[in-house]
Amino acid sequence: MSGFYLNTPSNHSSASLPSNDGTNSDAFNIDNLPYPQPLPRSAFLSPNFSAADYLSTLQNRHQTLSDLRAELRTRSQTLAKELLDLVNNEYQAFLTLGSDLRGGEEKVEEVRVGVLGFVKGVEGVRGVVGGKSGEVEALLEERQRIRGGKEVAKGLVEVHTRIGELEAKLSGGDDAGDSDEDELEEEEEDEGDEIMGVGRLKRLVRDYLGMRQLASSIGNEHPFLAKQESRITKIRDTILLDLGTSLKQAKAGRKQNPGALLALISLYGDMDSPSAAIKILKQSP
Template sequence: MGMQQGMSWQVELDVLCVVVVLHVLRKRRGRSEPRRKFPDSDSGSDFDENTTDLPFPKPLSRSSFLAPDFDPATFLSSLTNRHQTLEDLRLELRELSQGLNKELLDVVNENYQDFLSLGGALQGGEEKVEEISVGLLGFQRDVAAIHAKVEARKAEMESLLQEKKAYRIKANIGRALLDIAERIEELEQRLMIVGTKTSNGLPSSTEDVDSDQEGFISDNTESEGDSEEETDESAIISVKRLESHVEKYLYIVSESDRIGSDHPFVVGQQPRLEKIRSTLLLDLDTALKQSRKGGTKDETRTVKVLRLYDSLKAESSAVSALKQLSI
């Protein structure tokens, strides 16, 4: 029993040797090379047709050893129906192994120069690998340095863009302030507000509002008792013109609020805006008196004037003017 087990192990070793050599040959030659046929192949061409029915074992096939999941024990267990002794099986495996070894030797001899060149190419490979490793490390450091520069440049660009955005906002505010200043000056000219200017180019805030209106309503504010019944059509204040002046004033106020009532420039323009508002209220009082002058009541004109009072949020001034007219 022990001898049989020993022979079985030897058979398995022979099978493994055959498998290794077959795989080496297969990888070396490739599938494109035609396979050589040996007398022990599956073709069975050397056997007599009259002996095919005899219980002789078929020659071992190379394909049986090339399976990806080949296992020697499984292969031997599949040979239980072979009418062959272990010694004969060993002999057949040895012959197959010898033939494969000879074939492998022929392959090596045919490609001897290739093997020599491959060995020569592998000499000094460690130094080349070290050189490549050093080069890669240097390249990695260069990439890291470039990445750091790019990140720094990115942060700088973001800072500059934010600064540019802030300057653009300030420029827009500056243009809006210039527009407000031009509109205030234009409205003062239309209302004929003339006053002395301070060193910064702005009118003094201590001027008397009533004195600024002498050129515009002098023909209408002379002694009411002396010429109340006399009418001068050229001196009548146009309600349409008053509406235009009020709209311009309200636009200036809205733009000032949009910029910010605490802005230094807007704060500096408040005296001029107050003077314009006072002038507009005086003109509205005059227009209201003219609409009710001589007992003739122009209701349409009166309603328009009262709406302008409401636009200026000066309802109390309108009430006071109406009370004075009713006295």
Template structure:
């Protein structure tokens, strides 16, 4: 072994004993693959582990170069092997068109079934919506019918209390219990109103206003309510006639009936007939 080769060797220990004989140096073992597979591999760290390796730098470079070539060859063989498998993929799938066609036909059939079910669901949804709307219309019609019946009953009751000649049999069909109960209350309250009957007049006004508000809420354009306008107008005129008579009586009573006069004016105001009250007061002062 040459002197230059000896100077490039890695070894540690006594120089005299090392230089005495080249035959005493151990033969370097081949580099293992595991040495390069450590996590976070660092070349400098790897070379520092070779300090006791008796090998020249040139031999180490040659061995590393050989190792690199072997790895490149393995990588190339691996790529070629997978590439051959990729190229053979087409031939391995030969005859798969029929299966793909079967799957495609199956999906088309499934799609048609889904569309058919969707159409049925849409039709059923529309039917349900129509039924719900019809139910709402029927419920609204029932409510309107109940309100109309209540309005007609109230008109008949008020006609009976006002003793209108046109009531005929309606007075008999009215709610007798309600009339009797109201009359009993009326007799007790009238005793405190100087016989003018202010509670009775107020009650007539309230019933008339209830009829007007109910007709407005139900819809005055309803054919049945249109036919009742004449009866309602007669009720209004009769209530105002009674109020006018009571107001004239209160004015004639002077200071003793001032409280009743104010109550009567309040009834006019609730009816929205203040102008009627003013007209009666003007006529009473003449």
């Protein structure tokens, strides 16, 4: 601690002291100096603690250097004892840790048995849920199958109805089966078309193609539709026969009504029988 001096009585020369004549003896009596307070513990807790910087703050401390050294030594011993006591207490707690845990085997076994029971319960619930899930899936599949069968049945009924309507129209019951839309189409036809029945043939072809499309969506291999194939074939042949008759008439009067001839040829294309139309057109008038 070179260069550091405390304000102690030993630092002042005797010459500087006033004579002990009794006039100012009380003011310079050593016993009248303030008693130094203990060094605060907080002063040593700074992370950047520096001994030289700390001692420089003690310049106005009225204490001899030996007393300060003794106080610091005592403080060091106190801290060392506190540290030792802390280590001993922690060590004792560590040694008694095993004995404190004795008797916990039964508790652990109880918890283990409880967990095993819970796991078994969960497995049971999982099995029940899995079984119900399979039942639900089976019921959904059955519902879908029934719904599909219902749609097929409705389609078959519709095909049967359309076949009957076509047979009625081809047998001469056309007027009874025509709708308001068909009547409107008849009003729009000119006189030549009406004589050759082009409008009626258009409706027949349209209804026939709609019936065939509905049957194809169900599946032509269905047993019911397979049994109706003979009726469907007869309807097709009858329509082609009427088309042939009208095409011959239109060919004879093509100069008066060329649009009717083209319309009938187009209907042959819709019936997928253009070769039949070509055959009739090639025949001599």
